Amino acid sequence: RTLRIGLIPGDGIGKEVIPAGRRILEALPASLGLKFEFVNLSAGFETFEQTGAALPDKTVAILKSECDGALFGAVSSPTHPVKGYSSPIVALRKKLDLYANVRPVKTVLGAAKAIDMVIVRENTEDLYVKEERTYETPEGKVAEAIKRISQRASSRIATIAGEIALRRQKIRAAGNPSIHKGPLVTITHKSNVLSQTDGLFRTTAREALADPRFSSVTVDEQIVDSMVYKLFRQPEAYDVIVAPNLYGDILSDGAAALVGSLGLVPSANVGEGFAIGEPCHGSAPDIMGQSIANPIATLRSAALMLEFLNEEEAAARIYAAVDANLSEGKLLSPDLGGTAKTEEVVADILRRL
Amino acid sequence: RTLRIGLIPGDGIGKEVIPAGRRILEALPASLGLKFEFVNLSAGFETFEQTGAALPDKTVAILKSECDGALFGAVSSPTHPVKGYSSPIVALRKKLDLYANVRPVKTVLGAAKAIDMVIVRENTEDLYVKEERTYETPEGKVAEAIKRISQRASSRIATIAGEIALRRQKIRAAGNPSIHKGPLVTITHKSNVLSQTDGLFRTTAREALADPRFSSVTVDEQIVDSMVYKLFRQPEAYDVIVAPNLYGDILSDGAAALVGSLGLVPSANVGEGFAIGEPCHGSAPDIMGQSIANPIATLRSAALMLEFLNEEEAAARIYAAVDANLSEGKLLSPDLGGTAKTEEVVADILRRL
Numbered sequence: 209r210t211l212r213i214g215l216i217p218g219d220g221i222g223k224e225v226i227p228a229g230r231r232i233l234e235a236l237p238a239s240l241g242l243k244f245e246f247v248n249l250s251a252g253f254e255t256f257e258q259t260g261a262a263l264p265d266k267t268v269a270i271l272k273s274e275c276d277g278a279l280f281g282a283v284s285s286p287t288h289p290v291k292g293y294s295s296p297i298v299a300l301r302k303k304l305d306l307y308a309n310v311r312p313v314k315t316v317l318g319a320a321k322a323i324d325m326v327i328v329r330e331n332t333e334d335l336y337v338k339e340e341r342t343y344e345t346p347e348g349k350v351a352e353a354i355k356r357i358s359q360r361a362s363s364r365i366a367t368i369a370g371e372i373a374l375r376r377q378k379i380r381a382a383g384n385p386s387i388h389k390g391p392l393v394t395i396t397h398k399s400n401v402l403s404q405t406d407g408l409f410r411t412t413a414r415e416a417l418a419d420p421r422f423s424s425v426t427v428d429e430q431i432v433d434s435m436v437y438k439l440f441r442q443p444e445a446y447d448v449i450v451a452p453n454l455y456g457d458i459l460s461d462g463a464a465a466l467v468g469s470l471g472l473v474p475s476a477n478v479g480e481g482f483a484i485g486e487p488c489h490g491s492a493p494d495i496m497g498q499s500i501a502n503p504i505a506t507l508r509s510a511a512l513m514l515e516f517l518n519e520e521e522a523a524a525r526i527y528a529a530v531d532a533n534l535s536e537g538k539l540l541s542p543d544l545g546g547t548a549k550t551e552e553v554v555a556d557i558l559r560r561l
Numbered sequence: 562r563t564l565r566i567g568l569i570p571g572d573g574i575g576k577e578v579i580p581a582g583r584r585i586l587e588a589l590p591a592s593l594g595l596k597f598e599f600v601n602l603s604a605g606f607e608t609f610e611q612t613g614a615a616l617p618d619k620t621v622a623i624l625k626s627e628c629d630g631a632l633f634g635a636v637s638s639p640t641h642p643v644k645g646y647s648s649p650i651v652a653l654r655k656k657l658d659l660y661a662n663v664r665p666v667k668t669v670l671g672a673a674k675a676i677d678m679v680i681v682r683e684n685t686e687d688l689y690v691k692e693e694r695t696y697e698t699p700e701g702k703v704a705e706a707i708k709r710i711s712q713r714a715s716s717r718i719a720t721i722a723g724e725i726a727l728r729r730q731k732i733r734a735a736g737n738p739s740i741h742k743g744p745l746v747t748i749t750h751k752s753n754v755l756s757q758t759d760g761l762f763r764t765t766a767r768e769a770l771a772d773p774r775f776s777s778v779t780v781d782e783q784i785v786d787s788m789v790y791k792l793f794r795q796p797e798a799y800d801v802i803v804a805p806n807l808y809g810d811i812l813s814d815g816a817a818a819l820v821g822s823l824g825l826v827p828s829a830n831v832g833e834g835f836a837i838g839e840p841c842h843g844s845a846p847d848i849m850g851q852s853i854a855n856p857i858a859t860l861r862s863a864a865l866m867l868e869f870l871n872e873e874e875a876a877a878r879i880y881a882a883v884d885a886n887l888s889e890g891k892l893l894s895p896d897l898g899g900t901a902k903t904e905e906v907v908a909d910i911l912r913r914l
């Protein structure tokens with residue numbers, strides 16, 4: 209099988225880590241029967257400055273017509289609002305209907321805490337519909353934004369969360385260590401305040417997870433503020449956390465803090481038969497150009513993309529090579545307290561494939 | 562000066578901790594020249610079940626006409642939405658225009674990390690306006706909520722954040738230990754996605770803090786997801802964090818996790834000349850009736866209320882007594898790993914006043 213993968217480095221360290229993602233895919237053993245073709249695509253703030261569009265139509269068109277998946281690096285958000293600029297990754301998620309943002313957070317074997325969870329974030333609606341307006345009043349400006357929650361999006365995100373919980377359980381049962389007795393999905397919301405919107409998310413998610421095929425899945429819920437508290441107090445207790453877009457955004461950064469560095473945390477933007485791997489970190493202008501960016505979030509994102517393209521064996525190879533590098537702990541990038549350059553980390557992981 | 566204080570225990574452990582708040586106020590040394598009168602007021606889920614109103618008009622009227630301040634315990638949120646019920650504390654904040662929710666989070670001297678920050682949460686708008694609607698579409702139900710951000714509320718919350726930063730600096734300069742070189746206010750928002758609403762919050766807060774009287778205050782900003790990450794990676798770096806309502810709600814629970822227990826974290830709902838002290842924890846049905854609730858969040862909330870009623874000396878007495886109990890670490894409630902009953906912790910703190 210040949211997979212055609214779009215490469216969208218974006219800005220800052222996106223340009224330093226996306227090449228690493230390409231290399232690990234190319235280095236996968238031939239025995240897996242996978243071939244890759246790559247197509248370079250542009251998006252981001254630099255692209256906006258050059259062309260006036262942060263997400264060129266061409267990028268979207270090629271992803272839609274030619275590609276099986278993609279790797280997206282990171283984009284810079286301008287500090288001051290810039291007229292006409294808006295985040296290309298948010299647009300891409302909506303344009304390709306990549307309805308699930310899947311963010312696994314896991315400590316390596318032997319870490320002080322055995323954290324192994326995945327945050328499944330709804331990726332198309334909530335406040336991210338970006339419908340805003342501003343008006344004048346005698347007391348000054350007032351701005352409003354719409355938070356939109358639909359039964360359809362809530363149902364499909366809860367369904368994929370349930371599927372992921374079952375798949376994780378299968379992998380654990382096949383021999384991986386785990387603290388979880390069985391699959392668990394924790395629905396996160398704030399329906400004590402937002403009874404209609406988050407209430408709809410909550411009820412719909414519960415209904416979707418009541419499907420007989422999820423009968424082995426324990427379904428629980430947490431109010432979002434309390435979820436953040438628990439995330440830090442007892443992260444070992446969670447398996448799959450499903451949340452509306454904004455809470456998912458916040459929770460996944462919080463979970464990343466638990467494992468020591470955003471530089472370790474991958475994500476996949478998942479739609480029907482299409483997935484974009486995307487490291488959770490940003491464009492990190494403070495370290496760009498120094499060749500010290502941690503490539504692991506991107507390598508794991510490449511694996512995660514493969515998982516959702518049904519190439520689980522290839523994905524498992526990458527995860528294992530990364531875990532081996534981390535367990536040994538000799539060649540680590542500065543965010544993990546090491547001194548290795550991006551290139552050295554990549555080389556170490558490639559040789560373990 | 563005689564202060565008339567409303568006591569609103571609410572539900573669950575609210576009933577166990579509010580009496581502790583009353584006792585510490587009564588136990589303040591006579592030399593401070595403060596007298597207290599108390600009036601018992603009802604609100605909460607039990608009140609709703611008995612009277613049909615979670616926040617009786619009478620409670621609001623008495624607070625407005627007779628009281629200088631109040632202590633609020635906690636209320637139970639029903640797990641399943643109950644028709645006609647909505648959170649009385651959210652309503653109270655709006656009805657009394659208690660525009661700032663102030664939540665200090667601090668480790669005691671000698672703790673592994675020197676955390677000493679305060680989260681200043683806007684308390685009247687954002688998604689808490691609770692303007693929601695639900696409609697049917699061919700693809701199922703859709704619900705929408707309004708997130709409203711006004712220049713007026715953003716400006717006054719940033720202003721009080723600046724004032725709090727200056728006051729903290731004054732207290733530190735007077736001899737308390739601290740890691741901060743100078744006052745710092747970190748504005749938290751998500752204007753990279755919500756350019757109008759959170760953009761307005763950000764710009765207005767910056768403008769308010771540009772006032773000459775805040776010239777010694779460093780003003781910084783963080784996107785909310787990154788703020789949660791940083792909160793856990795380098796909590797020592799923060800002083801005052803100012804945020805719209807919902808982010809403030811989430812951040813303060815997150816910060817509470819850093820100091821070991823929600824049972825330690827106080828809050829004050831602050832308006833013009835009026836303040837309600839409120840422990841950050843909930844009604845905790847799991848431990849209610851066992852007399853093991855940690856009273857410290859309430860004792861500190863009583864102190865915080867006094868601070869905002871300009872009784873800083875009385876407040877300082879309470880803080881010091883609580884800190885002494887914690888530093889000694891002998892009489893601690895179970896949430897802190899101890900075995901002391903609520904009553905024993907209160908007694909230990911009272912004798913240190």
Ligand SMILES: CC(C)[C@H](C(=O)O)[C@@H](O)C(=O)O
Pocket residue numbers: 285295297298457753754786
């Ligand atoms: C850059 C930003 C728009 C984005 C988001 O909020 O989704 C980022 O924080 C992420 O998590 O991918």
Ligand SMILES: CC(C)[C@H](C(=O)O)[C@@H](O)C(=O)O
Pocket residue numbers: 400401433638648650651810
């Ligand atoms: C109970 C709930 C409505 C409340 C809030 O969201 O404000 C609580 O979480 C708090 O922080 O005081």
